[in-house]
Amino acid sequence: MKSRSLFLALLATTVCGTAAETREANYDEAKVNMAPLPDPLVLASGQPVTDAQTWTKQRRPELLELFQAHVYGRLHARPAEMKFEVTGVEPAALHGLATRKEITVLFTGKKDGPKMNILLYVPNNTKKPVPAFLGLNFFGNHTVDPDPGITLSTAWMRDNKEAGVVNGRATEKARGFQTSRWQIEKVIQRGYATATIYCGDIEPDHGEGWKTGVRAALSYEGANTQWKPDDWGAIGAWSWGLSRALDYLETDKDINAQQVAVHGHSRLGKTALWAGATDERFAMVISNDSGEGGAALTRRNFGETTAIITKTFPHWFCPRYSTYASNAPALPVDQHELIALMAPRPVYIASATEDQWADPRGEFLSGKNAGPVYALFEKAGLGVAEPPKPGQPVGDFIAYHLRTGKHDITEYDWEQYLSFADRHFRRK
Numbered sequence: 001m002k003s004r005s006l007f008l009a010l011l012a013t014t015v016c017g018t019a020a021e022t023r024e025a026n027y028d029e030a031k032v033n034m035a036p037l038p039d040p041l042v043l044a045s046g047q048p049v050t051d052a053q054t055w056t057k058q059r060r061p062e063l064l065e066l067f068q069a070h071v072y073g074r075l076h077a078r079p080a081e082m083k084f085e086v087t088g089v090e091p092a093a094l095h096g097l098a099t100r101k102e103i104t105v106l107f108t109g110k111k112d113g114p115k116m117n118i119l120l121y122v123p124n125n126t127k128k129p130v131p132a133f134l135g136l137n138f139f140g141n142h143t144v145d146p147d148p149g150i151t152l153s154t155a156w157m158r159d160n161k162e163a164g165v166v167n168g169r170a171t172e173k174a175r176g177f178q179t180s181r182w183q184i185e186k187v188i189q190r191g192y193a194t195a196t197i198y199c200g201d202i203e204p205d206h207g208e209g210w211k212t213g214v215r216a217a218l219s220y221e222g223a224n225t226q227w228k229p230d231d232w233g234a235i236g237a238w239s240w241g242l243s244r245a246l247d248y249l250e251t252d253k254d255i256n257a258q259q260v261a262v263h264g265h266s267r268l269g270k271t272a273l274w275a276g277a278t279d280e281r282f283a284m285v286i287s288n289d290s291g292e293g294g295a296a297l298t299r300r301n302f303g304e305t306t307a308i309i310t311k312t313f314p315h316w317f318c319p320r321y322s323t324y325a326s327n328a329p330a331l332p333v334d335q336h337e338l339i340a341l342m343a344p345r346p347v348y349i350a351s352a353t354e355d356q357w358a359d360p361r362g363e364f365l366s367g368k369n370a371g372p373v374y375a376l377f378e379k380a381g382l383g384v385a386e387p388p389k390p391g392q393p394v395g396d397f398i399a400y401h402l403r404t405g406k407h408d409i410t411e412y413d414w415e416q417y418l419s420f421a422d423r424h425f426r427r428k
């Protein structure tokens with residue numbers, strides 16, 4: 001925990017110029033002082049929700065509305081002019097294991113307009129259509145595997161020596177930099193397609209990123225544009241991009257679009273959760289170390305807090321979210337209700353022992369407190385009251401594991417997600 005947490009707390013301090021955020025990062029369970037959680041099973045009218053139909057027809061829309069208005073903002077509709085262009089197909093990629101496709105999504109139908117590039121691998125020698133994993137990446141599609149045929153991203157990204165990014169652009173050195181996080185060959189060998197997009201294609205990840213992303217392209221109304229309290233933030237934009245990728249997957253006859261698992265790590269895990277909440281076509285949702293603003297309960301003062309995240313990354317959320325910076329208990333929702341928005345679809349929450357910044361216990365408790373909603377559908381949740389020991393996955397339709405190690409996605413995490421998908425997509 002300590003080095004990453006310390007680094008992030010220092011970063012928060014540097015960015016904000018105050019020591020308050022550092023003090024707020026509590027790592028002592030004895031000092032956790034959590035306000036009562038809102039009850040997902042009580043309607044705004046005060047009536048209890050006791051059946052799945054009332055949940056689906058009344059309570060779910062109420063909660064979705066609250067998350068849109070207070071946390072992530074409202075999403076834009078799918079543009080009618082959107083087009084897909086398949087820009088490359090290699091039938092013998094990954095030593096013949098897979099077919100590699102690259103698809104450009106022209107959001108406004110124009111080649112010189114906003115766009116994103118999907119990298120998709122489909123297993124060869126497998127009965128089609130196949131289920132798929134879909135997630136955003138941090139440093140460009142060319143980083144997810146050493147495959148030299150992947151188009152090198154030309155989009156802006158933050159300079160990072162290790163990631164091979166110089167002067168805001170990727171270099172050849174970056175190829176395969178995130179291979180361990182994607183486990184592409186393993187996923188393919190297990191019979192799944194896997195698709196990814198660089199999040200920065202949709203919106204660059206910084207405070208001014210919206211100016212060159214989909215938010216400017218689709219909801220900017222000129223120089224005097226003022227973001228409204230419930231306008232979408234970067235997480236909204238990125239999750240919207242995931243839905244547009246699913247729009248493409250629905251058109252690809254190799255893919256079973258009824259079985260697409262949306263996944264993501266860290267800020268992109270928060271994004272996967274919001275995509276799963278807003279787009280019920282996603283059949284499974286996986287949150288890897290998503291932490292504050294993701295799976296972790298907001299009301300717990302452990303690790304990253306609302307105060308810290310809204311100072312450091314205000315652009316991720318809707319403007320109204322920042323008004324809760326020093327008063328998280330005033331939020332009308334908490335993150336167990338975000339998990340509940342996945343019901344009755346399978347949802348997996350993963351934490352790591354050295355990722356205390358993301359509050360593993362708070363992530364577990366979100367899953368636990370979403371359980372009563374799954375119970376309305378007669379779907380079993382975590383099945384345990386306390387977090388399991390590291391390396392002991394628990395749960396059925398809500399699943400959880402605590403991996404030993406740092407903030408990352410590893411082969412171990414993928415093994416669990418693949419088994420979870422096998423179980424729920426009935427591919428034993």
Ligand code: GTR
Nearest residue numbers: 008265266267268291292304
């Ligand atoms: C951190 C942030 C976390 C998490 C992480 C990441 O700096 O505080 O909420 O999202 O970034 O995305 O790697």
